[in-house]
Amino acid sequence: xxxxxxxxxxxxVLARLELSDAETEMFTGQMDAILAYVDxxxxxxxxxxxxxxxxxxxxxxxxxxxxxxxMGVENALGNAPGRIEDFFRVPKVIE
Amino acid sequence: xxxxxxxIHELHDRLKRREVSSVEATKAMLARIExxxxxxxxxxxxxxxxxxxxxxxxxxxxxxxxxxxxxGIPLALKDIFxxxxxxxxxxxxxxxxxxxxxxxxxxxxxxERGAVLVGKLNQDEFAMGSSSESSAFGPTRNPWxxxxxxxxxxxxxxxxxxxxxxxxxxxxxxxxxxRQPAAHCGCVGLKPTYGRVSRYGVIAYASSxxxxxxxxxxxxxxxxxxxxxxxxxxxxxxxxERPVPDYTKSLTAxxxxxxxxxxxxxxxxxxxxxxxxxxxxxxxxxxxxxxxxVEISLxxxxxxxxxxxxxxxxxxxxxxxxYDGVRFGHRSKDPKGxxxxxxxxxxxxxxxxxxxxxxxxxxxxxxxxxDAYYLKAQKVRTLIMQDFLKAFGTVDVxxxxxxxxxxxxxGEKTSDPLQMYLSDIFTIPTNLAGTCGISVPAGMSRDGLxxxxxxxxxxxxEEEIIRAAHAFEQATQWHILKASL
Numbered sequence: 001x002x003x004x005x006x007x008x009x010x011x012x013v014l015a016r017l018e019l020s021d022a023e024t025e026m027f028t029g030q031m032d033a034i035l036a037y038v039d040x041x042x043x044x045x046x047x048x049x050x051x052x053x054x055x056x057x058x059x060x061x062x063x064x065x066x067x068x069x070x071m072g073v074e075n076a077l078g079n080a081p082g083r084i085e086d087f088f089r090v091p092k093v094i095e
Numbered sequence: 096x097x098x099x100x101x102x103i104h105e106l107h108d109r110l111k112r113r114e115v116s117s118v119e120a121t122k123a124m125l126a127r128i129e130x131x132x133x134x135x136x137x138x139x140x141x142x143x144x145x146x147x148x149x150x151x152x153x154x155x156x157x158x159x160x161x162x163x164x165x166x167g168i169p170l171a172l173k174d175i176f177x178x179x180x181x182x183x184x185x186x187x188x189x190x191x192x193x194x195x196x197x198x199x200x201x202x203x204x205x206x207e208r209g210a211v212l213v214g215k216l217n218q219d220e221f222a223m224g225s226s227s228e229s230s231a232f233g234p235t236r237n238p239w240x241x242x243x244x245x246x247x248x249x250x251x252x253x254x255x256x257x258x259x260x261x262x263x264x265x266x267x268x269x270x271x272x273x274r275q276p277a278a279h280c281g282c283v284g285l286k287p288t289y290g291r292v293s294r295y296g297v298i299a300y301a302s303s304x305x306x307x308x309x310x311x312x313x314x315x316x317x318x319x320x321x322x323x324x325x326x327x328x329x330x331x332x333x334x335x336e337r338p339v340p341d342y343t344k345s346l347t348a349x350x351x352x353x354x355x356x357x358x359x360x361x362x363x364x365x366x367x368x369x370x371x372x373x374x375x376x377x378x379x380x381x382x383x384x385x386x387x388x389v390e391i392s393l394x395x396x397x398x399x400x401x402x403x404x405x406x407x408x409x410x411x412x413x414x415x416x417x418y419d420g421v422r423f424g425h426r427s428k429d430p431k432g433x434x435x436x437x438x439x440x441x442x443x444x445x446x447x448x449x450x451x452x453x454x455x456x457x458x459x460x461x462x463x464x465x466d467a468y469y470l471k472a473q474k475v476r477t478l479i480m481q482d483f484l485k486a487f488g489t490v491d492v493x494x495x496x497x498x499x500x501x502x503x504x505x506g507e508k509t510s511d512p513l514q515m516y517l518s519d520i521f522t523i524p525t526n527l528a529g530t531c532g533i534s535v536p537a538g539m540s541r542d543g544l545x546x547x548x549x550x551x552x553x554x555x556x557e558e559e560i561i562r563a564a565h566a567f568e569q570a571t572q573w574h575i576l577k578a579s580l
Contacts, residue, residue, distance in 0.1 A: 007458075015453050016434070017438060017454070019442065030451060034404065040401050051473030079193055
């Protein structure tokens with residue numbers, strides 16, 4: 001058993017996904033199989049190997065610290081599921 | 096020969112000689128889409144008004160004498176590219192009504208040269224898949240056999256080319272999503288080196304693997320498209336400051352003395368016999384043109400799929416956190432509170448494959464498991480990268496199959512996700528290594544389904560793979576075949 005149903009439920013909370021019972025059951029079985037498969041990476045000795053953080057050799061992609069126009073309020077709120085004046089409207093954040 | 100049968104370069108010649116207008120070509124394309132898309136389902140959104148407006152502007156430019164090779168050409172884009180004012184869904188219900196406030200850089204570059212947008216193409220949801228079956232808008236069907244998949248995740252991009260619904264298209268490739276559908280649909284698909292093309296305005300799946308690339312009728316068109324979209328973009332800090340060569344200069348059809356590597360790990364027994372036959376014929380063809388073959392080893396090939404499904408899912412879990420119902424996209428009705436809004440909006444908006452990958456990725460990054468999974472995969476990635484860099488010390492390009500089999504039937508692999516994942520074995524390593532690869536038509540199976548071959552180049556070695564691909568294409572003419580719809 002690479003992963004238990006309880007662990008899958010915990011992961012769903014971290015992932016902010018509400019899963020049905022059937023989905024939780026299905027994902028437990030599938031994740032178990034996939035995690036068993038990816039275990040093969042442990043066949044490799046990676047002592048002293050630097051993890052690849054970036055696909056091509058690159059450093060410090062900076063730009064000058066200059067203010068530039070941004071997309072504007074109307075564009076930013078254009079797809080808002082809820083809006084009040086110039087704000088995104090959401091359920092109460094602080095109880 | 097209809098207007099929708101022409102390549103970019105063929106249509107350009109006719110536009111330049113005023114034999115045809117962009118409006119005529121665009122109308123022909125829109126009619127073609129109308130006549131065929133009930134069967135193919137390559138398009139999520141067709142944009143006739145936008146297309147005709149663009150075509151009229153293009154015709155003005157042509158009349159003024161200020162056209163270039165892309166002016167007036169009807170193109171379609173995978174629905175992962177943000178198109179300002181035009182609905183962009185990424186194949187998902189969670190973005191079903193999303194209207195982007197800006198354009199992707201790669202599209203903007205094409206638009207500025209006068210290209211015309213005919214529509215947005217179907218894909219696996221959030222680019223997660225190899226068959227286009229996970230789209231919230233129904234599967235795209237392979238124009239060569241509508242019971243079969245077109246490949247994925249850029250299934251719409253490849254199917255539209257095979258069905259002659261667009262002169263050229265753009266797709267994205269994270270684990271093979273341009274090259275594999277191109278192979279299944281009998282067209283050309285090019286994945287540039289990571290950083291060659293801007294990812295600004297491309298909905299992110301796995302940020303260290305995603306790349307934008309063309310899916311086209313032939314290699315010349317791929318070279319034209321790549322030249323138009325490549326280059327540094329200040330809006331994408333992962334794009335590189337490297338000059339963009341004229342890729343059409345590589346279309347010399349000359350491969351004398353070219354050293355082609357054959358990685359023994361890719362030519363395993365158990366390869367589909369039709370794929371094996373196509374590869375054998377390809378090797379013979381290249382030998383006949385004066386290329387030399389070198390057997391090489393990419394010893395960590397067998398670990399690539401495992402490595403990919405940890406890195407890609409981990410990055411995806413982070414990239415898809417933004418779909419929370421707050422600022423855009425689907426928001427659940429009457430949530431009981433903030434957390435409930437997140438959990439329900441995402442549950443309602445995401446499909447099963449997306450949820451599965453988010454779950455895997457979240458687990459791989461979670462406290463206590465990060466080192467064992469994500470970090471370990473990042474180290475294995477280094478080993479895979481080193482395999483390629485070492486190989487390019489002795490060869491110029493690497494030749495491989497694209498897929499283990501021709502296109503499978505719709506529904507055949509959906510019950511076992513791991514089986515689906517394993518079919519990406521030949522394309523995934525290229526993404527992990529960050530380097531470039533191209534898929535070209537290389538034959539047909541006994542059932543009349545296309546088979547592709549892949550050429551992998553060294554980082555920023557697009558010129559060499561374009562040259563090698565073009566030479567093969569010109570010698571074999573597989574790209575001339577047309578699916579009967």
